[in-house]
Every structure is written in structure tokens, then in C-alpha cells.
Amino acid sequence: MFIGFFLALRAAGVKASLREYLTLQEAMQAGLGDYDIDTFYFLARATLVKDERFIDKFDRVFAESFKGVLRQKPAGPDGVEVQELPEEWLRLMAEKILTEEEKAEIEAMGGFEKLMETLRQRLEEQKSRHQGGNKWIGTAGTSPFGANGFNPEGVRIGQNKTRNKSAVKVWDKREFRNLAGDVEIGTRNMKVALRRLRRFAREGAADLLDLPGTIGSTARNAGYLDLKMMPERHNAVKILLLLDIGGSMDEHVSLCEQLFTAAKGEFKHLVHLYFHNCPYETLYQDARMRIGDRLATADVLNKYDHTWKLIFIGDASMSPYELIQPGGSVSHWNEESGQVWLSRMLQHYQKAVWINPVPPAHWQHSQSTKIIRALFEDRMFGLTLEGLDAAMRKLMRS
Amino acid sequence: MAKFTGTASYVATEDLKVAVNAAITLERPLLIKGEPGTGKTILAQEVASALGKRLIPWHVKSTTRAQQGLYEYDAVSRLRDSQLGDARVHDIKNYIVKGKLWEAFEADVAPVLLIDEIDKADIEFPNDLLLELDRMEFFVYETRETIKATNRPIIIITSNNEKELPDAFLRRCFFHYIQFPNRETMEQIVEVHYPGIKLLLLREALNSFFDLREIPGLKKRPSTSELLDWLKLLLAEDIGPELLRERNAAKLIPPLHGALLKNEQDVHLFERLAFLHRRGQN
Numbered sequence: 001m002f003i004g005f006f007l008a009l010r011a012a013g014v015k016a017s018l019r020e021y022l023t024l025q026e027a028m029q030a031g032l033g034d035y036d037i038d039t040f041y042f043l044a045r046a047t048l049v050k051d052e053r054f055i056d057k058f059d060r061v062f063a064e065s066f067k068g069v070l071r072q073k074p075a076g077p078d079g080v081e082v083q084e085l086p087e088e089w090l091r092l093m094a095e096k097i098l099t100e101e102e103k104a105e106i107e108a109m110g111g112f113e114k115l116m117e118t119l120r121q122r123l124e125e126q127k128s129r130h131q132g133g134n135k136w137i138g139t140a141g142t143s144p145f146g147a148n149g150f151n152p153e154g155v156r157i158g159q160n161k162t163r164n165k166s167a168v169k170v171w172d173k174r175e176f177r178n179l180a181g182d183v184e185i186g187t188r189n190m191k192v193a194l195r196r197l198r199r200f201a202r203e204g205a206a207d208l209l210d211l212p213g214t215i216g217s218t219a220r221n222a223g224y225l226d227l228k229m230m231p232e233r234h235n236a237v238k239i240l241l242l243l244d245i246g247g248s249m250d251e252h253v254s255l256c257e258q259l260f261t262a263a264k265g266e267f268k269h270l271v272h273l274y275f276h277n278c279p280y281e282t283l284y285q286d287a288r289m290r291i292g293d294r295l296a297t298a299d300v301l302n303k304y305d306h307t308w309k310l311i312f313i314g315d316a317s318m319s320p321y322e323l324i325q326p327g328g329s330v331s332h333w334n335e336e337s338g339q340v341w342l343s344r345m346l347q348h349y350q351k352a353v354w355i356n357p358v359p360p361a362h363w364q365h366s367q368s369t370k371i372i373r374a375l376f377e378d379r380m381f382g383l384t385l386e387g388l389d390a391a392m393r394k395l396m397r398s
Numbered sequence: 399m400a401k402f403t404g405t406a407s408y409v410a411t412e413d414l415k416v417a418v419n420a421a422i423t424l425e426r427p428l429l430i431k432g433e434p435g436t437g438k439t440i441l442a443q444e445v446a447s448a449l450g451k452r453l454i455p456w457h458v459k460s461t462t463r464a465q466q467g468l469y470e471y472d473a474v475s476r477l478r479d480s481q482l483g484d485a486r487v488h489d490i491k492n493y494i495v496k497g498k499l500w501e502a503f504e505a506d507v508a509p510v511l512l513i514d515e516i517d518k519a520d521i522e523f524p525n526d527l528l529l530e531l532d533r534m535e536f537f538v539y540e541t542r543e544t545i546k547a548t549n550r551p552i553i554i555i556t557s558n559n560e561k562e563l564p565d566a567f568l569r570r571c572f573f574h575y576i577q578f579p580n581r582e583t584m585e586q587i588v589e590v591h592y593p594g595i596k597l598l599l600l601r602e603a604l605n606s607f608f609d610l611r612e613i614p615g616l617k618k619r620p621s622t623s624e625l626l627d628w629l630k631l632l633l634a635e636d637i638g639p640e641l642l643r644e645r646n647a648a649k650l651i652p653p654l655h656g657a658l659l660k661n662e663q664d665v666h667l668f669e670r671l672a673f674l675h676r677r678g679q680n
Binding site for chain 2: 015017019020023026027030032038039042043045046047049050051052055215216219220223
């Protein structure tokens, strides 16, 4: 049963296992499905999806797989399929308040109630946004219904509150869309993303005396001292954050700002420095990049040793000259090219990633992004939950 | 088998009911996630009271180990007793302290076991409980006995998403994500908690509340529990709906907003926005 659905789910990247599939069968056998498509949807979701990030994918596959099964609403006259209207249409229609004159005119059509009734009926018949014409509701027509019309009987009404609430639409609403893992990080997803950072921050390892363990094993050992050690659980991870500020980066600044202010609270050792487009021999301690805030990159490399993890956040799009040519910088004369400095930093910090707010699909169109990505040996990640997760894993592993 | 349909004090959405009933019928754990304050922990209490079962809560902390849920061997007491020549020392059973899982397994009537905030614990914690939750049995090494659940308890696990849970663990659970309630559900929830609240006040309060949630950049958006607290305060202070409606004037900040915004930065952000808004109107 539902093998096609299950396989479609897996193909769409929802990691449901055979075990969960069998659980669903078992649940169906126990009568939990209730022979009702809604209940089945909830049941299948609770059984097959184990992460809210995948619920949106699940909804789409479900809609696709069970399209034919769903109860179709009867088609209206003219064979036009009945469908729900966009909410904003109806809201706009509610705006106008009728004057006494208008009400009198409405009488011509059979009274206010009749008008509302007809309008509701036509709303249900109408298939798509309509321009002109004399029957369908739309803009600039002569039908009595709709906005900007010329018919004096024209009226805007609000949506009937008990409008046919179609339960079939539960998965079509796609309420879980902003929880999907591959969308770009918004404020909503920021917290979850940073918890990923914290998880990785707690995995630092060091040896520590395990006092309860020592007491326990000493007692077990009939009183002879038996020392137990355990790994330390504190934030041992040190992060050097380099942020690209200014120029092509400006549209991403606020996003990065959010990411890193939140990150600040999560780490004991977090140093953030700024650069413009590409890091050269100087970095800046402040986003305003004044002369007094300068730091020599060589000093930075000496101060923070190789145990620090390096995270670049930047869009990596610039003129290739800024990267490969000495003197290519847009803001000053650089003796050595950006490429040289980048590879120097990468040599020093083995654990380094580049997080790029530009969607990965666009990376191939930028020459400089390709060069930097090659320099980083593919350790460039998008600023999405999935990207961030992969980046953190890379930092922990490499 | 009794079905869970929500209680007098808890509004359960349709999808939540399906998930809970599936977990009850198939005797598998139910994993609940959702924004803080959407009633994850309360759910277990309500399921227990709805089905007339006992609730055994196990609140997990960062230092909690899986073994503590099963049992602990109190070696120190035994050592002390041996020094004092206590006769109890010969039987190791006297020093096995039962954990919450053991308690739940040996109960005569299957209880509801709540494993609260499982993500707070060490990353290996869920893995250590795999077999125990799956087969509902475990082995006590010290006494060489196997503890098996007489009646499989209803297990409800909550998580705040601080850590990823291992796949093997997830596969054994049903999963439900509590969405933030929409307006109608919210009205029902308020009605359940403060029956007969003035309709006008409720409408204005909900307006303010949903507006507040929409402000971009809030660190902690207020959720259901904050709303309920705030309403309680509004009722206690006898603040009328007209005061809430004055949002366009100098009083853009709703009264007693301390109940809704828990973060200093959020309050600052909000005040700044209110100031800008006010300036824009003059």
C-alpha cells in the first residue's frame, strides 16, 4: 500500500526508512487512518517525517501523489473549475462602504442580499484574475462586481466568514515552508541555525578529573584509589570570524550582522574582523574600517594560532583582478595579491570555511567565486540551514 | 483503547490528536517539537489526566545520563555501610536506586512517561535509550535481572531543537511539530483558560499580540504561554480595551508589555520602533 508514495517521498529527499513505512502499515491496520484523507495525512506525516524541515517537502509529495484521490469540488456552470479566491481580492472588496444612494441602486438588482448572493456565486465560478469583460469579476470591467467598474451597481464585499473550509487544502497551505532546510536563513530560522553552532561548540575535548566516577570506582575497588578521567564539556572552540563589509556585500550585511550578533553569545572565544571584498595585508577591528582600527594580517596569524577555526562570510564576488593581481585591491595598493593572502591564511588555519550568502546556484557565474572556491577546496557553503550545518560539520571533521 | 481528544483545559488540533492516538495505539514514543511556550510539556500532563493515568516526568538536564533513567548503583552508601558493619551490605539490591524508566515499566497501570527536553542532554543520550524505548526492557548488571515493562507506558518526549537527534532514535518515534496556533485556535485557547473574558478586550489583546509577533528582528517572539500570562495581568489590573486600542497615539507600547517581551534588546527594539512610528505620524 502506498509504495509509490513512499518511494516518491524518498526520491524527494525525505529520509523515511523501511521501518517507518512498516509502522505506517501497522497504524493503518490498527484503523488509525480512519478512512479519511485528512487523518491519513496527519498519520502519515507523524509517521514518516521526523524533522520539521522536511514537512514542506512531504506536503508537496503528498499533494502530488494523492491528487487524483481527492474529492473534487463540482465544477461550476461553463465547466469552469470551482476554486478558492486569493484572500487579497476579497479583502479589497470589503473596503467600500455603501452610501444610501448606492443601496437604492442595488435595489434595482433585487436587493442587497440578492446582490451578495450573486456575487458569491460568481466568485466561486471565476477561475482566474480577469481583465475587462462584462460578466466575470476583475478590474476595469462593466460587471456589477469588482473594482474600478463602471456599473453603478458595482459593489465590493468581504469574504463570507464561513466560506467553504476545504480540509483538502491542509497540505496545500504549505505552512511549514519557512521551516524547510534549504531556504535561505531568515530571522525565523536564525535561532535554529545558531544552535547548530553551539552544538559544535560543546564538543571540544580535554581531560578532566571525573570526581563522581572516581568515588564510584574507588568504592567498587574496595577503597583503593582509582582515578577516572572524562572529556571536558565546555566551549573549547575558538572562532575567528572574518566578515566582508561594503560594496557588493551591502545587501547581505544585515543578514550577517544578525548571524554574528547571535553567534557572539554562543562562544567564549570569538574574534570578528572585517575586510572589504578580499582580505589583504590589513584587517579591521571595526565595521567602519577606520585607520585606527587596522590590524596587520600577519599579526593576526601570529596571535591566533592554528587551533582557531576560521570562518569567512562574504559573497566572494569581485573583479578577478582583486584576487589574482598585486595592486588589484579597490581601496589601496596591495603588494601581494589577495590570492596569496588567502592561501597563506588557509595554510595557517586548516579548519576554515567560507560561508557565501549568495545562493549556490549563482556561484558558477562569478569568476572570483570559482577561484575562491577552488582555493578553499570546495569548502564554500551557502547561508542556509543546510549549508551552515555542512560547514560546521566540515569544521569539526577536517 | 481510550482516545485522546483534548481536555477542558487544553485545545488540541486535529493533527496533534492523530499523532497522540497513533502513539498510544501502537505503543511507540511520541516526539514533540515546537516553539518554546506552545504547550509541549503541558501536553503530557493533559494526556495523563485525559486518560486517567499517572504522569511520571523526567526532566532532562545537560548533566543527565541515560543510565540515571534506568537505575543507579549507590556504591558510596554501600562502602559506608560496609565500614559500619551494616548487614544490608551483603545484598547488592539494597543499593540499586530505581530510575524513572524503571518506575514507569513496573507500574501496574501503564503510566504516561514524559521525557522533557531531551535535546538538553549529551548527544549520546538518545542513543543510549534506543533499546530501552524500543523493547521497553533493560538489564541490570549488578543483580543480573531483566526489567521488562508489564504494561508499555505512553512515552512523550519533547525537544527544543538544540541538538539534532540521531536517525535511529527518530525512526522509533512518532513525530509532531506544534505549529504556532492561528487566530481561531488562539481564541479557543484563551477561552479555555479565561472563560468569559471580555470579548472586546480579547480582540484588542490578540491584535496587539499578533502585531507584536510580526515585528522583524525580535529575539524571542512571545508565544501562547506569554499571551496567557499577559491576559491574566490585564484582567488583574482591570485594563480596558480602549487603552489597548490607543496604539497609534503616544501609548504605542501595550501596557504591561513586560509579560510579552522577555528580552531587554527586544524591549529596546520595540521602543525604538514605537518612537519612529510616532515621529512618522506627527
